[in-house]
Amino acid sequence: MDPLQRAPSNQATPLVGYNVATADNALLDGVRAFGGNHGADIVETLTPLGSLAGSAEAREHWHLANENEPVLRTADRYGNRIDEIEFHPSWHWLMTQGVGFGLTAEPWVSQSPVAHLQRAAGFFAWGQTEQGHMCPITMTYAVVPALRADDALAKQWTTGLASRTYDFGLRPPEQKAGLLAGMGMTEKQGGSDLRTNTTVAVPTETHGEYLVTGHKWFTSAPMNDVFLVLAQAPDGMTCFVVPRVRPDGTRNALSIVRLKDKLGNRSNASSELEFNDAFAVRLGDEGRGIRTIIEMVSATRMDCILGSAGIMRKALAEAAWHASHRAAFGATLADQPAMTNVLADLAVESEAATLVALRLASAVDHLNDPHEQALRRIGLALEKFWVCKRTPFMVAEALECLGGNGYVEESGMPLLFRESPLNSIWEGSGNVNALDVLRALGREPESLDAWITEVGSVRGEDARLDAVVDEVLTELADLSDVEVRARRIAGRMAVALQGTVLIKHGDPSVADAFCASRLAGDWGGTFGTLPRGLDLAGIVARATPHLEN
Template sequence: MDPLQRAPENQATPLVGYNVATSDNALMDAVRAYGGEHTAEIVEDITPIGSLSGSAQAREAWHLSNENEPKLRTNDRYGNRIDEVEFHPSWHWLMTQGVGFGLTAEPWTSQSPVAHLKRAAGFFTWGQAEGGHMCPITMTYAVVPALRADDALAKQWITGLASRTYDFGIRPPEEKAGLLAGMGMTEKQGGSDLRTNTTIARPTETHGEYLLTGHKWFTSAPMNDMFLVLAQAPEGVTCFVVPRVRPDGTRNSLSIVRLKDKLGNRSNASSELEFNDTYATRLGDEGRGIRTIIEMVSATRMDCVLGSASLMRKALAEAAWHTSHRSAFGATLADQPAMTNVLADLAVETEAATFVAIRLASAVDKPNDPHEQALRRIGLALEKFWVCKRTPMMVAESLECLGGNGYVEESGMPLMFRESPLNSIWEGSGNVNALDVLRALGREPESLDAWITEMAEVRGEDARLDTAVDGVLTELADLTDVEVRARRIAASMATSLQAAVLIKHGDPSVADAFCASRLAGDWGGTFGTLPRGLDLAGIVARTTPHLEN
């Protein structure tokens, strides 16, 4: 045989044909822990999602949707302004599946007592197929709590937003089988400082209707059917519903200036919008816009945590798979002590993120439980800061496990690396979330009480966690220069919460490794520096994917 035609030796095959959900022991453990008697229902729901997410078809769509980026069409062939975005068929396939799995607004209309937990597990699973298209899915899910500020608007929109049918295109909402939502808050002069917004909302003669003039600096998925935006009404910053199509069936005067040329997330169209007498309906009271939209922000932050944890898991799966199928210096890479330590350390990070994300998602299903809601509020700010911040370094280390193979585009690792900083920036960067933690602690004492209660449930089970919790309380006892210490406090509280859920429900070897490294400081500051005496091989074994039969 011609040597050039011989199949290459000692190369890992692509990771396809595995179930992303059922092969993930951490996810399954978390679902059992928080799903309780409804565990079988959740597993039954996410198993087909996991099978498709780990398929060759999904992997191809992942690459194609990012290689063939969306294109802005401002005008048609005759010069008419249309402001439309064209997507590759792979994007539409991904959206059809994600919407079809009920990952948009369906949980808000479901009678299942674990609807949001089920959706979170599905989101975590399907997000590993491709991250960019999860943005409109997140927005469509997150808009519902804000819409409920107005019964008429909720009735008008929620049924379509909860549909399992993906119906692309700009048409009157009553003619569509399914609807998608977006959000526009930030402006070029202010960013996260929303009170500096300059977009003006002028009331019309019809009660509750306004015309907007101004801009939005970041609005993802501009082909969605409706958006929540903030603008300055006579009484101050107010929240509005802006549809792509006006009630009379004509297109709203909403101009897409350009699509952002982003580091990653390139399958998704993020745009700059301009409003010129754009029709809008007020949502909530004038001057209360930030308070009205904050529930949408909270729900999007939930998906930021889930999305980052999902990306961590995908990166780890690729690293564990490659190193278990590649040999060097006489042994399989994964079995070599230095690599075993790296993989185990990556697994510890990933399992902690997975568990805490599912824990917080479970709280959404308990809207009438004060403890759960207080924990959700403080926990989302903490883990949005910490999990999302940890993702880029974790993905980078996973990429390195593949060596040069991981640095080429075909592996998908560069795509994941470019995606990895996104959730840390979206809906409030690191400082915004760390300061949100301080504000919550100051304005809502029940938030700190909820965190302390979670810690108390495992008090005495691990001295390292007990010491970490005492350290947090010492930090909070002295509020001098507290903003300087905002990140330090948020990090300590976030890792303590992760440790608590791992000790309570996680694998004991993972919890032990987490507490030894993240809490006790027996760690070299980079992945692969876990101390001796831990079950590193066992941690790696439970995290390596296996193919479906």
């Protein structure tokens, strides 16, 4: 054989041919714990999704969708304004699968008592194929609880949004087999300070209908069929339903100014929009727009946590796979003590994020339970702050486990790294969520009660967790300069909630490592500094993916 044609030795093969769902022990633990008697049914539905997500075909579409970015076509060849976006076929393949697995709004019309947990597990697993296309999937899921502020509008739109058919293209909604939704809140002069919005809505002679004029600074997925938009009505900030096609079948007055040139998430079209007397229907009361749209924001924050946890798991899987298939200095990388510590530490971070995300998602299946809803309210702000902010550090360390191989685009690790900061920024950056925790604690005392009840459910089982809970309560007893301490408080509350979920439902070795490092502080401030006495090899073995038979 020509030596130039000889297969390279000591190189890990690409991680394909594995089941993203069933090869993930933390995901299975969470589904079984929170799904109860329905856990096995959820695993059964996840199996085909996980198999496709771990296929070579899906991996190829991941790369192609990001190498061939969406293109804005503002006008046709005759100069007619069209504001259309062209996507690579890989984008459409990914969307077809994601919508087809029921990851959009189906849980809101499902009769299953665990519909939202099942969807969350699927979102977590399928999102590991490619992260950009999950944005329109998220918003389509998240819009429904906001639409329920108006029974007629909810009835008009929900069936199409809950469809399992991906039907791309600009047509009247009643002519489409499936619909997608988006959201426009922030403007160039204010960002998160929505009170400074200048977009104006003028009532027409038809009750509930308005004409909207203004702009939105950051609207993802402008090719979707309908948007929730904030605008200033006569009685204040109000939420509106703005379709891309007017009731008479003509194109609505939405212009796409440009697509954003982003660090990551490049397969997804994020845009600046302008409205010029765009047709809109009021959703909720005038002056109550932020309260109305916050239901959508809460649901998108849930997906930010799930998405970041999925990125963590994808990065961990790639690192553990590589390290278990490459040798150096006389031993497999995964068996080298320093690398074992790094991989175990990454696994602890990933499992904590996975379980707490599924715990919060399961609360959506219990909308009539006051404790579950109060915990969801405070938990979303806590874990949106913490999990999403931990993700870039975690992915950077996982990339380093591949050495130079991880720094090249073919590995996929640079794609993950560029994606990793996104969820911490969108739907409220770190400070917004940390301050939201304080607002919830001040305005909704039931939120703190729910957190205390939840972490108190394992009181006495681990002294390290008990100490952190006591620390938080001491911090909250003194409200002077509390905003300066907002991040500290949110972070400690978040890790206490993660520790609770791990102690109750996680692997004992992982829970022990988490409590020793994240709670007790026996940790060097970077990954790979777990203390002695832990089952590091067992944690790594549990986290390493295996191929399907």
